[in-house]
Amino acid sequence: MPSLTDPLPHDPLGESPRVIGHYVGEENGPLVVAIGGIHGNEPAGVAALEQLFELLREEPLINPGFTFRGELLALRGNLEALRSGRRYIDTDLNRIWRHVVRGVDDSYPTVEARELDGMLAAIDNALVDSPVAEIVLLDLHTTTATGGVFSITGDDAPSLSLAAELGVPVIKGMLSGLQGTTLSYFRSGQYDLERPCRAVTFEAGGHTDPVSVDRALAATVNLLRSVGCVRDEDVSTHHEETLRTSNPGVPPVLELVYVHRLPAGGRHGFVMRPGYLNFQKINAGEILAEDADGPIAAPCAGYLLMPLYQNQGDEGFFIVQRYEGSASY
Numbered sequence: 001m002p003s004l005t006d007p008l009p010h011d012p013l014g015e016s017p018r019v020i021g022h023y024v025g026e027e028n029g030p031l032v033v034a035i036g037g038i039h040g041n042e043p044a045g046v047a048a049l050e051q052l053f054e055l056l057r058e059e060p061l062i063n064p065g066f067t068f069r070g071e072l073l074a075l076r077g078n079l080e081a082l083r084s085g086r087r088y089i090d091t092d093l094n095r096i097w098r099h100v101v102r103g104v105d106d107s108y109p110t111v112e113a114r115e116l117d118g119m120l121a122a123i124d125n126a127l128v129d130s131p132v133a134e135i136v137l138l139d140l141h142t143t144t145a146t147g148g149v150f151s152i153t154g155d156d157a158p159s160l161s162l163a164a165e166l167g168v169p170v171i172k173g174m175l176s177g178l179q180g181t182t183l184s185y186f187r188s189g190q191y192d193l194e195r196p197c198r199a200v201t202f203e204a205g206g207h208t209d210p211v212s213v214d215r216a217l218a219a220t221v222n223l224l225r226s227v228g229c230v231r232d233e234d235v236s237t238h239h240e241e242t243l244r245t246s247n248p249g250v251p252p253v254l255e256l257v258y259v260h261r262l263p264a265g266g267r268h269g270f271v272m273r274p275g276y277l278n279f280q281k282i283n284a285g286e287i288l289a290e291d292a293d294g295p296i297a298a299p300c301a302g303y304l305l306m307p308l309y310q311n312q313g314d315e316g317f318f319i320v321q322r323y324e325g326s327a328s329y
């Protein structure tokens with residue numbers, strides 16, 4: 001198994017540094033675009049997709065009846081930031097999808113604008129003369145605090161049911177809490193106006209937890225099964241267990257209720273209090289962090305999500321609560 005600290009493999013499958021692999025099944029179906037490393041300090045998704053392509057190569061040898069419907073395109077996100085192990089170089093690649101300008105010339109305002117164009121070019125390339133009728137985007141991430149394994153998607157029923165199929169808690173309402181994400185770009189139909197597109201973000205756990213790679217792999221396999229690329233009988237049930245045991249006691253559907261945003265261009269001295277975990281229960285008024293103005297208290301009770309324990313990032317923490325609406329999505 002590749003370790004999380006291995007350097008980027010050079011051309012591991014005869015593809016480009018951008019493309020981990022492009023698997024074309026023998027039957028028509030959706031195009032699943034799986035992206036790892038949109039944040040350069042989150043290599044677990046990349047490692048998981050590399051392992052998946054190893055498995056896809058071996059599968060027909062050990063399981064002669066194996067078939068694949070549709071296509072899987074696996075990409076590395078922020079190549080430059082992955083090389084240096086940083087979240088980003090100039091700006092957060094997962095916050096700049098609001099104003100995407102394609103192929104004007106070769107000059108880009110930021111490293112990340114170039115990376116974004118590189119990803120879209122790889123997807124364009126996969127779609128040339130392709131019969132696929134639907135695009136499904138899976139964006140693989142990890143977090144600084146341990147314990148957070150969940151999925152994020154839009155609040156419409158098809159997206160929520162797809163996210164639920166991954167087998168981890170689904171957080172509603174994150175799309176309106178985060179602007180300019182990869183998820184929102186693909187969901188809004190800006191990439192491809194003709195084909196329907198669903199998109200899900202999967203948070204696999206801590207950045208350096210080796211199990212994050214296993215979870216990202218399990219979630220990708222679950223997604224391939226739920227969109228019909230692979231059949232139930234070809235998927236091992238240990239993928240289900242890997243995910244279902246990762247968040248004991250956390251409700252299956254939760255809703256974003258609060259985001260503690262940091263001021264643009266500076267953190268105003270924000271420091272999270274040590275020891276907080278993803279999905280840790282917190283009380284209203286509990287002091288979670290400090291900044292230059294003093295202590296920062298939780299405005300409401302709930303479960304803490306993505307407390308910021310790294311130097312780069314635009315949000316200090318998120319609070320989610322059990323979703324009390326209809327569970328039938």
Ligand SMILES: [Zn+2]
Pocket residue numbers: 038039042141142
């Ligand atoms: Zn991330």
